[in-house]
Amino acid sequence: MPFANYKFPEGSIDAARKEEIIHRTTTLFVEIFGEEVRPYTMVLVEEVADGGWGRADETLTREKMGLPASA
Structure with missing residues (x-):
């Protein structure tokens, strides 16, 4: 299963x-590995405390x- 984990400072990225990021990463994995990986691709976007x-x-x-500074 393709997996990507992105970490960003808390409050620096909106929904x-x-x-x-999720869509573009999934597209990248599909381009590399083929359409069959789409349903198994996992992308985790995390916000990390300052x-x-x-x-x-x-x-x-x-x-x-x-x-x-975060709000």
């Missing part, structure tokens, strides 16, 4: 953008990423 994730040994926050 329409999540839906677009400061709850990191990269290259650094905790990332909305402020460090140049994003406005």
Whole structure:
């Protein structure tokens, strides 16, 4: 089963953008593996709490990423 897991800072992505990511990722998997994978493709779009994730040994926050504070 093709699977993709995207993580975004909490509050930085709206429902329409999540839906677009799911559709485009599914289309990509179908292009690579064929139409038969569509019903088995899973795309997980998660929002991670501010400061709850990191990269290259650094905790990332909305402020460090140049994003406005969440509402």
